[in-house]
Amino acid sequence: MIEVGINGYGTIGKRVADAVDNQPDMCIVGVSKRTPDHEADTAIDRGFELYAPDSETEVTFTAHDLPVAGTVETLIADSDIVIDATPAGVGAENAPRYERTETPVVFQGGEDATIAPTSFCARSNYEETVGQTATRVVSCNTTGLARLLSPLDDQFGVESVDCTLIRRGGDPTQSDRGPINDIVPDPVTVPSHHAPDLRTVLPSVDVMTKGVTVPATLMHLHSLTVCLDGEPTADTVTTCLDNESRIELVASAHGRDSCADLRESAHDRGRQRGDVWENCVWAESITVDGQQLSLLQAVHQQADVVPENVDAIRALASATDAQTSRQLTNDALGVGL
Ligand code: NAD
Numbered sequence: 001m002i003e004v005g006i007n008g009y010g011t012i013g014k015r016v017a018d019a020v021d022n023q024p025d026m027c028i029v030g031v032s033k034r035t036p037d038h039e040a041d042t043a044i045d046r047g048f049e050l051y052a053p054d055s056e057t058e059v060t061f062t063a064h065d066l067p068v069a070g071t072v073e074t075l076i077a078d079s080d081i082v083i084d085a086t087p088a089g090v091g092a093e094n095a096p097r098y099e100r101t102e103t104p105v106v107f108q109g110g111e112d113a114t115i116a117p118t119s120f121c122a123r124s125n126y127e128e129t130v131g132q133t134a135t136r137v138v139s140c141n142t143t144g145l146a147r148l149l150s151p152l153d154d155q156f157g158v159e160s161v162d163c164t165l166i167r168r169g170g171d172p173t174q175s176d177r178g179p180i181n182d183i184v185p186d187p188v189t190v191p192s193h194h195a196p197d198l199r200t201v202l203p204s205v206d207v208m209t210k211g212v213t214v215p216a217t218l219m220h221l222h223s224l225t226v227c228l229d230g231e232p233t234a235d236t237v238t239t240c241l242d243n244e245s246r247i248e249l250v251a252s253a254h255g256r257d258s259c260a261d262l263r264e265s266a267h268d269r270g271r272q273r274g275d276v277w278e279n280c281v282w283a284e285s286i287t288v289d290g291q292q293l294s295l296l297q298a299v300h301q302q303a304d305v306v307p308e309n310v311d312a313i314r315a316l317a318s319a320t321d322a323q324t325s326r327q328l329t330n331d332a333l334g335v336g337l
Helices: 011-021 038-045 055-063 072-078 090-101 122-129 140-155 194-199 234-242 259-268 305-316 322-333
Strands: 002-007 026-032 050-052 081-084 105-107 118-120 134-137 158-168 207-214 220-228 247-250 279-282 287-289 292-299
Touching: 002 011, 002 072, 002 305, 011 026, 011 038, 011 081, 011 305, 011 322, 026 072, 038 050, 050 055, 050 072, 072 090, 081 090, 081 305, 090 105, 105 305, 118 122, 118 305, 122 140, 122 305, 122 322, 134 305, 140 158, 140 194, 140 207, 140 220, 140 234, 140 247, 140 279, 140 292, 140 305, 194 207, 234 247, 234 287, 305 322
Parallel strands: 002 026, 002 081, 026 050, 081 105, 105 134, 118 134, 158 207, 247 279
Antiparallel strands: 158 220, 220 292, 279 292, 287 292
């Protein structure tokens, strides 16, 4: 069993904790967070040991009747591998702690790519992380792009990509984010940071990205034009994407015409937190004109990186190969169902 500590039990950390807890070859040592809020209650309810970032926070938790097993230093020392899902930038502050105890660590996409020897997307470059001491799961948007472009590059060859990312303004609980009545170039400079981020896992792909932020919290939506080496039919591309376990082809006939429909459908199917782990590609949008492929896809920002974190643990532990890990993760979570 790989014993995993979760440092940062928030939006991403709590989802990864549940996913790890469901794996046949992993268990949770404990979780840490800074605030004694409802998520801390949930961690206790789920049976996870709660750790505090420092002794001061430990006192605050105890004052809120939240039993604390120790500080993060203990959590790190007692874990085979740590998932660092603290807010962007805090992972960099934590890095020396993992180095001191030589504990392998998975950082998140909010950290700079230089934080770890590799960046990670299981479909694109799992093997590069095998046996490393640290990796960084790329951001939700980059994960969505890498998962889509890797099979296209493998089967047809990708010459170049032009993608506009229509970004959610914030997660549902982030009431301090926006806009609430605007459409904002974000960033106004081109390319957005997603293009260089994608190159950390798919260095051979020539990609241009532009970001626009809108008043929505549910998902991101990507509008892509991909120049392929050959001239496949739309049906061949559809079959290629349909063969991917973490890509779901959605059809208007099923009434899933919007991001809200996709999330509602996930709730209706009984998925925890209504999570959508897969890229959702609208089948009817797949259009090929010569070498130019166009399509629309949506990614659930809070969920698509979750299976990737699980696979990153197995890669760091040199536990198995990419195909086996992805299958184990998918089966345990119900990805593709
Ligand atoms: P979050 O704010 O929801 O959760 C962070 C958690 O870390 C909170 O529980 C907080 O209490 C805890 N925390 C803060 N400081 C801490 C410290 N010093 N030690 C231990 N715990 C601490 O953040 P999030 O949205 O889960 O983001 C985490 C990382 O994942 C970031 O790098 C982010 O960029 C990345 N990410 C976020 C999303 C998303 O949509 N939210 C998607 C993909 C990647």
